[in-house]
Amino acid sequence: MNKYYLLAIALLGVMYINAQDLVYKIPKEANAVASLKGENLIELFPIQEFDKTKVGKEILREATRNRDGQQSVADLGLDISSTGYYFYQITDSIKYHCMLMPINDVQKFEKLIRKGKIEEEEGFKINYREYSKESVIAWNDKMVLSVTGEIIESYFTDNKVRELYDLPEIKEGENGDEELGKYLRDDIFEKWAQKEEITFHYVKNKVDQILNTPITNKQSILANREYVKTIDKKAEASIWVSDFMKIYSDVMKGKMSRYYSSFLYAGMDQAKYERQQFSGHVYAEKDELKMKATYHLDKKMASRMKKVYGNSLNKKFLKYINEDEILGYASYVIDTKGFLTEYPKMMKNNLGGLFETEADIITELLSIVLDEKAISKVIKGDALFVMYDLSDKEVTYKTYKYDDDFKQKEVEKTRTETIPDFLLLLSSSDTDILKKLLKLGEEKGVSSYKDGVYTLKHRELPTELYVSIDQGVIAVGTTLERIKGLDTSTKNVSQKHRKILRKNSGSIYINTKEVLEIAKKFERSKRKKRTLDYIINDIEDIQLTNGKVRNNKMTAELKMKLPEGHKNGLKYLMTLIENLDK
Amino acid sequence: MLKNYITKFIILAVLLSLTSCFEIIEEVNLNKDGSGDFVLTINLSQSKSKITSIMLLDSINGHKVPSREGVQQGMIEVLNYLKKSKGIYNVTKKEDYENYVFSVQCSFKNINSINNLTKEVLGKQKVKIQSYNTYQYDVSNKKFTKEYTYDSQLLKQYNNLSIDNKKIFENASYTGIYRFNEQIQSVSNTKAKVSKSKKAAMLRVNAIDLISGHTKLNAKIQLAK
Numbered sequence: 099m100n101k102y103y104l105l106a107i108a109l110l111g112v113m114y115i116n117a118q119d120l121v122y123k124i125p126k127e128a129n130a131v132a133s134l135k136g137e138n139l140i141e142l143f144p145i146q147e148f149d150k151t152k153v154g155k156e157i158l159r160e161a162t163r164n165r166d167g168q169q170s171v172a173d174l175g176l177d178i179s180s181t182g183y184y185f186y187q188i189t190d191s192i193k194y195h196c197m198l199m200p201i202n203d204v205q206k207f208e209k210l211i212r213k214g215k216i217e218e219e220e221g222f223k224i225n226y227r228e229y230s231k232e233s234v235i236a237w238n239d240k241m242v243l244s245v246t247g248e249i250i251e252s253y254f255t256d257n258k259v260r261e262l263y264d265l266p267e268i269k270e271g272e273n274g275d276e277e278l279g280k281y282l283r284d285d286i287f288e289k290w291a292q293k294e295e296i297t298f299h300y301v302k303n304k305v306d307q308i309l310n311t312p313i314t315n316k317q318s319i320l321a322n323r324e325y326v327k328t329i330d331k332k333a334e335a336s337i338w339v340s341d342f343m344k345i346y347s348d349v350m351k352g353k354m355s356r357y358y359s360s361f362l363y364a365g366m367d368q369a370k371y372e373r374q375q376f377s378g379h380v381y382a383e384k385d386e387l388k389m390k391a392t393y394h395l396d397k398k399m400a401s402r403m404k405k406v407y408g409n410s411l412n413k414k415f416l417k418y419i420n421e422d423e424i425l426g427y428a429s430y431v432i433d434t435k436g437f438l439t440e441y442p443k444m445m446k447n448n449l450g451g452l453f454e455t456e457a458d459i460i461t462e463l464l465s466i467v468l469d470e471k472a473i474s475k476v477i478k479g480d481a482l483f484v485m486y487d488l489s490d491k492e493v494t495y496k497t498y499k500y501d502d503d504f505k506q507k508e509v510e511k512t513r514t515e516t517i518p519d520f521l522l523l524l525s526s527s528d529t530d531i532l533k534k535l536l537k538l539g540e541e542k543g544v545s546s547y548k549d550g551v552y553t554l555k556h557r558e559l560p561t562e563l564y565v566s567i568d569q570g571v572i573a574v575g576t577t578l579e580r581i582k583g584l585d586t587s588t589k590n591v592s593q594k595h596r597k598i599l600r601k602n603s604g605s606i607y608i609n610t611k612e613v614l615e616i617a618k619k620f621e622r623s624k625r626k627k628r629t630l631d632y633i634i635n636d637i638e639d640i641q642l643t644n645g646k647v648r649n650n651k652m653t654a655e656l657k658m659k660l661p662e663g664h665k666n667g668l669k670y671l672m673t674l675i676e677n678l679d680k
Numbered sequence: 681m682l683k684n685y686i687t688k689f690i691i692l693a694v695l696l697s698l699t700s701c702f703e704i705i706e707e708v709n710l711n712k713d714g715s716g717d718f719v720l721t722i723n724l725s726q727s728k729s730k731i732t733s734i735m736l737l738d739s740i741n742g743h744k745v746p747s748r749e750g751v752q753q754g755m756i757e758v759l760n761y762l763k764k765s766k767g768i769y770n771v772t773k774k775e776d777y778e779n780y781v782f783s784v785q786c787s788f789k790n791i792n793s794i795n796n797l798t799k800e801v802l803g804k805q806k807v808k809i810q811s812y813n814t815y816q817y818d819v820s821n822k823k824f825t826k827e828y829t830y831d832s833q834l835l836k837q838y839n840n841l842s843i844d845n846k847k848i849f850e851n852a853s854y855t856g857i858y859r860f861n862e863q864i865q866s867v868s869n870t871k872a873k874v875s876k877s878k879k880a881a882m883l884r885v886n887a888i889d890l891i892s893g894h895t896k897l898n899a900k901i902q903l904a905k
Binding site (some may be wrong): 497498 | 707723726728729774781859875880881882
C-alpha cells in the first residue's frame with residue numbers, strides 16, 4: 099500500500115511539474131531547444147531589484163507605453179518565475195521557430211499586444227500583422243506562444259504537393275529547364291502573398307497543435323533521452339541542438355536551392371554524418387560565472403578527434419613560465435600526425451558521395467607527399483604563448499645635430515621604448531631543419547648565435563627576437579633570460595594552471611586586472627580611466643578551456659571567479675552592466 | 681589560424697606600447713644670385729618600431745597601410761613631378777627603409793620656383809594641407825622673405841583625430857634652415873636663431889604649435905648689403 103502511495107505522489111509530482119513547466123509542450127522531434135530559467139534567475143536577482151535596473155526600467159517603459167503604468171516587470175501578465183523556452187523544428191516543408199512562456203494574468207498580458215490583428219480561434223487568440231503573417235503570437239489563459247515559419251521552397255517543386263496547395267504545375271520548358279508559366283523554376287510561388295498564405299496555414303496549424311492538442315509525455319521532448327540527459331537544473335540558461343550537422347546541411351540546402359545546382363546538395367545528403375549533438379549551459383553561481391559548451395560526437399568522429407587531440411602539452415614548457423609575472427597565456431595541443439592523417443578523411447566525409455574517386459586520390463596523394471610521421475617529429479603540435487609584462491628596451495634612432503653654422507650632421511641616439519614581453523614555446527623532436535634555417539640566417543646576416551641562443555634581427559621585426567632550442571623545446575621570445583630559462587628564482591606554476599595547461603587540448607587565460615592596469619596607462623580620457631578603475635577593482639581572472647575527447651564528448655568552458663562582495667554571478671553581471679553604462 | 685591570431689596580437693600589443701613622433705626638415709641654401717638648393721626631409725626614425733609593426737598590418741584604425749612598394753612608387757611620383765616642374769633641376773631622392781628617413785633634394789634658378797613645393801609634394805601623397813610657404817628673394821635689396829599661410833582647417837582636422845592618432849604629433853617638430861653666402865643683418869621672427877657665423881638662420885617649432893596656429897613660420901631675413 100505504502101509503495102503505491104509513494105508512486106502516486108511521485109506521479110502527481112511529475113504532473114505538477116509538467117503543469118508548471120511548458121517543456122512538455124515541445125515536440126519530441128524538435129531539433130533545438132533553448133531555455134531560460136526564470137525561477138533560478140529570480141532567486142539570484144529578485145524582481146524588485148531587477149525593476150530598478152536600467153534594463154528593467156527600459157522593459158517597463160516599452161511595455162507600458164501609453165497605458166496605465168505597471169510598477170514591475172512582474173505585473174506584465176507573464177509568469178517570469180517559470181522557464182521560458184525557444185525551440186526550432188524543421189520538417190520536409192517548413193522550419194519553425196517557436197517561443198513558449200507561461201501566463202499568469204491573461205488580461206494584463208493582452209494589454210501588451212498593441213499592433214496587428216487579433217483573431218479569436220477555438221481555444222486561443224492569435225495576433226499577426228497583415229503584411230507579415232509568417233510570424234504570429236498566440237495565447238490562451240496559461241501560456242503564450244510565438245511561431246515564425248519559414249517555407250522550404252524545394253518541397254513545393256513537387257507537382258503533387260503543388261496540386262494540394264492550388265499552385266500551378268511546373269512544366270519542362272523547350273530548352274529543358276523547368277518552367278512555371280512565364281516564371282523560372284526558382285520562382286516557386288507566383289506571388290509573395292501565395293507563399294505567405296501557405297506559411298500562415300502551417301503556422302496556424304502549429305499553434306493549434308501546441309496549444310490545443312493534448313500531448314503525452316511520449317510525444318514530448320521529455321521522451322527524447324538525449325535531450326533529457328543534457329538537462330542541468332543548476333543552469334540559468336541552456337541550449338541543446340539535436341544534430342547540428344543536420345541543421346547545418348538543411349540550412350545550406352535551403353539557401354542553396356535557389357542559387358546552386360541540386361548536384362551539390364545531393365552530395366550533402368550522402369555526407370556520412372551521424373548524430374552530433376551540442377549542448378550549452380550558463381551558470382551564475384555563488385562564486386563564479388561559467389559557460390559550458392559540449393559537443394557530443396558520433397563514435398567515428400570521436401575516434402578521429404581523439405587522434406587529433408590525443409596529446410598533452412609538453413611538461414617541459416612549465417619550466418619556462420613565471421606565473422607571478424604573466425598577463426595571460428594561450429595553449430593549443432594537437433597531434434600533428436593525427437591531424438595530417440585524419441583531416442583529409444574528415445574532408446572526404448564532408449563531401450559525402452560527391453567526387454568520391456577524386457577525394458580518394460587526393461587523400462592518397464596527400465599521404466604520399468606528406469610524410470606525416472616526419473612532419474610530426476619536426477612540429478609535434480603543441481604550442482604555448484605566454485604574454486609577460488611590458489618591458490623597457492633601448493632602441494636607436496637617427497636624428498640630426500647642427501653645428502655653429504647650422505650645418506647638419508646625422509647622429510644616432512637611443513631612446514627607451516616599452517616592448518611587450520612574450521614567449522612562444524613549441525615542441526619538436528627533430529630540430530635539425532630549424533637549426534639549418536637559423537644557420538642560413540646567420541650567413542644572410544639575419545641571425546647570430548651566442549651561448550646557445552640565436553638572436554634574430556631584421557628591419558621587418560619591431561624588436562629583436564631570441565630563439566633557443568633545448569631538449570626538444572623551441573623557445574622564441576623577446577627577453578634573453580626567459581629564453582635561456584635562467585629566470586629560476588621566482589619560477590613557479592600553481593597546481594591550478596598546471597591542470598589547465600596539461601589536461602586540456604586548448605586554453606586561454608587572462609590576468610584581467612594586470613591587462614587592464616596596462617590599458618589604463620595608455621588611456622587619456624578621464625571617463626574611460628574611471629571605468630577601467632571600476633573594472634580593475636571588480637574583476638577576476640578569465641579562463642577558457644577546451645577539453646580533450648572524453649566519452650565521445652568535447653567540452654569547452656569559460657569561467658570567471660566572482661570578486662569579493664558579490665552574492666552571485668547574476669547580481670555581479672547586472673551591477674557591472676549598470677556601472678559601465680553610467 | 682592560431683599563428684595568425686598570435687601575430688596580430690603581438691603587433692597590436694607593440695602598437696599599443698610604442699610612442700611615436702617624427703620631424704620634418706626644410707633646408708634652403710641660397711646663393712647671391714637667388715639660385716640655390718632645396719632639401720625636404722621627413723625623418724620617422726624615432727617611430728621606426730611602430731612603423732615596422734604597422735607595415736606588418738593591412739590596415740590600422742580603418743586606414744590602409746601602404747606597402748613598401750607603395751611608398752617607393754609614391755617617391756617616384758614625387759620625383760617625376762619635381763623633374764617636370766619649371767625652374768627646378770638636379771632632382772634626387774634618398775630612401776632609408778631601415779630608419780624610415782626620406783628626403784628629396786633639388787636645385788633652383790630662382791627661389792620662386794620652390795613656392796608651394798612642400799604643399800604639392802605632400803599633396804601628391806594624398807596629405808591635404810592648405811597651409812603653405814612662399815619664398816621671395818630680392819637680389820638688389822638682399823632681402824629673403826618667407827611667407828607662411830596658415831589654414832584653420834589644420835586644427836579642425838587634428839581635433840577630429842582619435843587620441844591615439846593625436847599622440848603622433850605630440851613630439852613631432854618642424855625645422856627650417858636657411859643658409860646664405862652673406863651675413864644676416866636681421867631676422868623678423870623672434871623664434872628664429874642666427875648661427876655664429878651669422879650666415880644661417882634656423883626656426884624650430886613643435887608640430888602642435890604649428891597646427892594650432894600659435895606659431896608662425898613667417899620670416900624676413902635682411903642680409904648685409
